[in-house]
Amino acid sequence: MVGFNDAVMKEVQGLFKRYPKKQHALLPILHLVMRENQGCVPEGWEDYVAELCETSLNHIRGVITFYDMIRKEPTGKFHIRVCTCVPCGMCGGDQIKNHIIKKLAIHPGHTTPDGLFSLEEVQCLAACDKAPLIQVNGNNPEKVTEESIDIWIQEMRQKG
Ligand code: FES
Known part of the structure; x- marks a missing residue:
């Protein structure tokens, strides 16, 4: 299922409070996505994060492909x-x-x-x-x- 549960959304709200714009919290939010999804950003999550951070899908994809710590494939336990x-x-x-x-x-x-x-x-x-x-x-x-x-x-x- 794509989307954070209530507990993770509280963390997201805490991150948003630290930055002037929601999109500035993108990297820590992508780390939350990976934490909740076996170490990767699976299919469907890019759109969800774009909406959450009030930014474009292209921006999300640019960040994901630029940083090699953001993975698209699941890691081991x-x-x-x-x-x-x-x-x-x-x-x-x-x-x-x-x-x-x-x-x-x-x-x-x-x-x-x-x-x-x-x-x-x-x-x-x-x-x-x-x-x-x-x-x-x-x-x-x-x-x-x-x-x-x-x-x-x-x-x-x-x-x-
Ligand atoms: S070279 Fe710095 S931690 Fe390995």
Whole structure:
């Protein structure tokens, strides 16, 4: 179903109060759309958001195609973003990425067949002092090792 429930609409109203025009709240609203829809902006939501933000469909599509953090395809239950920018790369970021690829048998941009994990390669997550790191579901980035990733993946598989 396209459209926010009452609880999310309260969040939307709170966002609108922060900006002079409704369309200025577009990015945080698109993040709410993704939060409510398996990490993506599905079919039909572009029109809904355009009406909500009192802007054009073209503007919505322009924003969605410009920002690579706004996704059109669903992510896994655990969306892993692995940083391979230079500071993380020098601390083993590429090895971490390759380890996750091998462990989950998926490449960046893909989701495991059980829908549990998806992987994305990203540039700096603004926490270089913790390198190498990953970020899961938009939470704070965490310093990782191959061993800590193995343990985490096993725990998440058990939780389902
Ligand atoms: S380079 Fe990875 S967080 Fe900055």
